[in-house]
Amino acid sequence: MAVQTAESxxxxxxxxxxxxxxxxxxxxxxxxxxxxxxxxxxxPVFACEECFGPLEIAYDFSAYDTExxxxxxxxxxxxxxxxxxxxxxxxxxxxxxxxxPGWTKLVKADNxxxxxxxxxxxxxxxxxxxxxHSFKDRVVAQAIEAARAFGFTTLSCSSTGNLxxxxxxxxxxxxxxxxxxxxxxLEQGKVVMAAVYGGELVGIEGNYDDVNRxxxxxxxxxxxxxxxxxxxxLRPYYAEGSKTLAYEICEQLGWRLPDxxxxxxxxxxxxxxxxxxxKELIELGLVEDKPYKIFGAQAEGCSPVSTAYKAGHDVVRxxxxxxxxxxxxxxxxxxGPYVLDIARRTGGAVEDVTDEQVVDAIKxxxxxxxxxxxxxxxxxxxxxxxxxxxxxxxPSLTTVVLNTGDGLKTLDAVAGTGLTATIRPNLDSFRxxxxx
Amino acid sequence: MAVQTAESxxxxxxxxxxxxxxxxxxxxxxxxxxxxxxxxxxxPVFACEECFGPLEIAYDFSAYDTExxxxxxxxxxxxxxxxxxxxxxxxxxxxxxxxxPGWTKLVKADNxxxxxxxxxxxxxxxxxxxxxHSFKDRVVAQAIEAARAFGFTTLSCSSTGNLxxxxxxxxxxxxxxxxxxxxxxLEQGKVVMAAVYGGELVGIEGNYDDVNRxxxxxxxxxxxxxxxxxxxxLRPYYAEGSKTLAYEICEQLGWRLPDxxxxxxxxxxxxxxxxxxxKELIELGLVEDKPYKIFGAQAEGCSPVSTAYKAGHDVVRxxxxxxxxxxxxxxxxxxGPYVLDIARRTGGAVEDVTDEQVVDAIKxxxxxxxxxxxxxxxxxxxxxxxxxxxxxxxPSLTTVVLNTGDGLKTLDAVAGTGLTATIRPNLDSFRxxxxx
Numbered sequence: 001m002a003v004q005t006a007e008s009x010x011x012x013x014x015x016x017x018x019x020x021x022x023x024x025x026x027x028x029x030x031x032x033x034x035x036x037x038x039x040x041x042x043x044p045v046f047a048c049e050e051c052f053g054p055l056e057i058a059y060d061f062s063a064y065d066t067e068x069x070x071x072x073x074x075x076x077x078x079x080x081x082x083x084x085x086x087x088x089x090x091x092x093x094x095x096x097x098x099x100x101p102g103w104t105k106l107v108k109a110d111n112x113x114x115x116x117x118x119x120x121x122x123x124x125x126x127x128x129x130x131x132x133h134s135f136k137d138r139v140v141a142q143a144i145e146a147a148r149a150f151g152f153t154t155l156s157c158s159s160t161g162n163l164x165x166x167x168x169x170x171x172x173x174x175x176x177x178x179x180x181x182x183x184x185x186l187e188q189g190k191v192v193m194a195a196v197y198g199g200e201l202v203g204i205e206g207n208y209d210d211v212n213r214x215x216x217x218x219x220x221x222x223x224x225x226x227x228x229x230x231x232x233x234l235r236p237y238y239a240e241g242s243k244t245l246a247y248e249i250c251e252q253l254g255w256r257l258p259d260x261x262x263x264x265x266x267x268x269x270x271x272x273x274x275x276x277x278x279k280e281l282i283e284l285g286l287v288e289d290k291p292y293k294i295f296g297a298q299a300e301g302c303s304p305v306s307t308a309y310k311a312g313h314d315v316v317r318x319x320x321x322x323x324x325x326x327x328x329x330x331x332x333x334x335x336g337p338y339v340l341d342i343a344r345r346t347g348g349a350v351e352d353v354t355d356e357q358v359v360d361a362i363k364x365x366x367x368x369x370x371x372x373x374x375x376x377x378x379x380x381x382x383x384x385x386x387x388x389x390x391x392x393x394x395p396s397l398t399t400v401v402l403n404t405g406d407g408l409k410t411l412d413a414v415a416g417t418g419l420t421a422t423i424r425p426n427l428d429s430f431r432x433x434x435x436x
Numbered sequence: 437m438a439v440q441t442a443e444s445x446x447x448x449x450x451x452x453x454x455x456x457x458x459x460x461x462x463x464x465x466x467x468x469x470x471x472x473x474x475x476x477x478x479x480p481v482f483a484c485e486e487c488f489g490p491l492e493i494a495y496d497f498s499a500y501d502t503e504x505x506x507x508x509x510x511x512x513x514x515x516x517x518x519x520x521x522x523x524x525x526x527x528x529x530x531x532x533x534x535x536x537p538g539w540t541k542l543v544k545a546d547n548x549x550x551x552x553x554x555x556x557x558x559x560x561x562x563x564x565x566x567x568x569h570s571f572k573d574r575v576v577a578q579a580i581e582a583a584r585a586f587g588f589t590t591l592s593c594s595s596t597g598n599l600x601x602x603x604x605x606x607x608x609x610x611x612x613x614x615x616x617x618x619x620x621x622l623e624q625g626k627v628v629m630a631a632v633y634g635g636e637l638v639g640i641e642g643n644y645d646d647v648n649r650x651x652x653x654x655x656x657x658x659x660x661x662x663x664x665x666x667x668x669x670l671r672p673y674y675a676e677g678s679k680t681l682a683y684e685i686c687e688q689l690g691w692r693l694p695d696x697x698x699x700x701x702x703x704x705x706x707x708x709x710x711x712x713x714x715k716e717l718i719e720l721g722l723v724e725d726k727p728y729k730i731f732g733a734q735a736e737g738c739s740p741v742s743t744a745y746k747a748g749h750d751v752v753r754x755x756x757x758x759x760x761x762x763x764x765x766x767x768x769x770x771x772g773p774y775v776l777d778i779a780r781r782t783g784g785a786v787e788d789v790t791d792e793q794v795v796d797a798i799k800x801x802x803x804x805x806x807x808x809x810x811x812x813x814x815x816x817x818x819x820x821x822x823x824x825x826x827x828x829x830x831p832s833l834t835t836v837v838l839n840t841g842d843g844l845k846t847l848d849a850v851a852g853t854g855l856t857a858t859i860r861p862n863l864d865s866f867r868x869x870x871x872x
Contacts, residue, residue, distance in 0.1 A: 129565055203859070206860075417631040
């Protein structure tokens with residue numbers, strides 16, 4: 001994908017009525033390069049003009065009093081906007097039309113803990129409770145507010161699934177036109193789920209890489225003026241949505257840090273931002289400053305980060321994905337090096353499981369906790385099991401496992417599941433089947 | 437279905453260790469016949485021994501102070517157990533393993549209101565946010581607690597969809613064995629969704645009526661001892677779960693009654709219990725005593741109650757269902773007469789819409805509010821539109837429309853939705869398609 005910087009692109013995508021001075025995104029003060037620290041004003045850009053590193057939001061939290069902030073959060077709405085003081089959104093964000101995701105259940109998974117031998121407390125953060133049933137609602141909700149601030153009128157993305165639905169739904173509610181690009185030969189079910197919200201849904205004759213390449217072209221062209229691509233030119237804002245997972249987990253634990261977290265890796269952005277969120281809570285004094293370990297989870301069929309981790313490398317070698325965990329199937333994860341750094345720095349690890357182990361883990365979670373996870377949830381639960389068996393994850397510590405999506409969207413993965421018996425409608429047949 | 441009364445059945449299903457005296461279901465004091473008022477102790481029975489009328493929970497709310505109760509509710513968990521003081525559950529219910537549904541979003545639907553011309557405030561109560569994405573989680577969660585109190589070890593039901601998943605999930609988490617009966621030839625997707633939780637899923641060679649008949653036989657047989665059928669012998673407890681919709685709507689409106697509610701009708705139990713919940717809130721002083729109107733919504737292809745309503749009848753003549761709104765397709769609704777009474781008493785109405793109008797309404801709700809409803813949600817939104825057009829529903833009043841399920845479970849209904857364009861991956865093709 002072409003690199004876009006603050007000044008080097010023909011079309012900044014920043015309409016005239018949205019100069020940096022006019023942008024109110026709450027505590028967000030500037031964009032800052034993760035690599036070299038170079039700062040630029042808030043705008044729809046994502047790469048550093050100095051070193052091409054990724055831009056992140058830099059905040060000004062200096063005015064906050066810890067206990068006042070805690071009370072403000074606790075009095076806030078039952079969605080991610082309770083954390084508005086810590087996000088790149090205006091203070092009145094909860095009054096604007098948005099999809100309002102978050103504040104999903106942190107399920108105390110005692111049955112699963114027994115099966116896995118966890119004694120220190122095991123929790124599943126279940127993001128299937130979001131409006132379109134995946135964690136993507138968190139990041140899209142952020143992108144919507146950035147798009148509003150920058151005066152964009154069309155919301156767009158390239159997608160093969162969850163993101164298309166999240167963008168379609170959020171755009172509909174927030175009053176944006178949406179135009180989502182997908183490979184033209186996607187499964188009918190996924191097309192329906194993305195199309196039902198009434199936005200433009202454009203099939204591209206080509207594969208996902210062709211779709212991505214086309215979107216980069218469109219951003220740099222006058223035809224893309226006024227368009228916010230949630231995961232490209234709005235990416236610094238979009239990515240911050242994942243911080244809310246960290247905030248919610250800690251608040252739901254009673255303003256405590258978990259000892260261990262197991263997080264799926266696609267681009268690696270979610271894991272990176274969860275770490276950022278935890279560090280912010282420590283710095284703000286909202287939780288005690290104590291160590292935590294972050295573990296990354298991949299499917300063996302797309303495991304560039306776990307492969308690099310096990311080999312002791314600092315760089316991630318791209319892979320061609322081949323796994324049923326399609327929502328994690330990014331062969332060249334942009335934040336892979338940051339994930340390696342976080343896993344090593346915190347004392348965590350990165351591990352992968354086979355597709356068969358993913359399916360077994362989906363069934364294990366459903367059977368023990370009544371949570372039907374998508375394949376990505378099978379990856380995290382499967383990796384948790386493997387890490388415990390290998391003695392890497394400490395079962396005596398408080399552990400949180402993320403489920404980022406919904407089993408209804410990946411029914412094929414467990415298609416082998418079915419009737420345990422078929423009987424005639426009478427008691428004799430019932431008894432013969434041994435069901436009594 | 438055979439009528440089961442407190443004393444007339446060979447197997448009461450009430451294990452020896454669960455005598456009436458030992459049962460702690462909070463404020464639930466007894467079972468009372470809706471028809472004749474005859475009272476019996478709490479137990480797993482559902483029909484009056486005197487007149488065969490349906491048994492309901494009779495409560496003792498006499499000890500409650502209004503403002504203390506309000507504070508207790510507001511300090512409670514973000515699920516239905518915040519209303520534990522008003523439900524047939526023990527006071528410590530939130531500490532027991534259960535699926536913990538409820539506290540779903542009440543979405544202020546301003547975009548939809550504009551399209552429909554509603555000026556008094558339009559809200560969608562979106563129960564797709566429940567754990568298995570339908571309102572059935574509310575009623576099953578209640579049945580679980582009754583099953584626990586009565587010492588049952590197996591949870592069961594007959595189902596063609598949503599209920600099977602809700603029972604499977606809740607039983608898994610709460611530590612019950614589950615054995616769910618379905619017609620043997622259900623669609624594979626529905627079978628997978630019900631089977632993934634690992635309980636027994638038994639296909640019956642026959643149609644849904646055959647499944648129901650078999651379940652009645654099983655309840656009366658020693659083979660069914662220790663079995664709680666959530667919608668049969670646990671029905672009085674199960675049905676109370678629908679009251680929580682009324683409680684949540686009013687609390688989310690700031691402890692105000694809506695002026696108008698549009699509720700789907702399957703058996704009619706949900707509408708009846710919502711009315712019961714609203715009346716309780718008035719009696720307890722938690723909301724102002726003012727009139728409200730309840731409107732019932734059916735699909736034309738299964739409209740026994742709206743047909744009776746329009747004909748001015750007090751009895752409901754059974755129909756053979758033929759509609760895409762399968763979760764509402766009960767041709768002989770047990771609570772139909774009560775629904776007629778409530779619609780007439782409150783100044784509401786009962787209306788129906790065609791399958792085509794259901795599909796249009798699903799798309800309308802998705803396009804305006806980003807909510808992807810199952811067919812039952814299409815029925816309520818479609819009926820709301822029709823009632824406004826006909827001058828029956830007053831657009832200047834505060835109106836709440838229920839969406840009780842998730843579009844992901846009825847994808848076939850909108851299968852015609854698809855790509856708006858297909859292009860080659862370049863800007864010329866993009867411009868030719870008129871998308872710029």
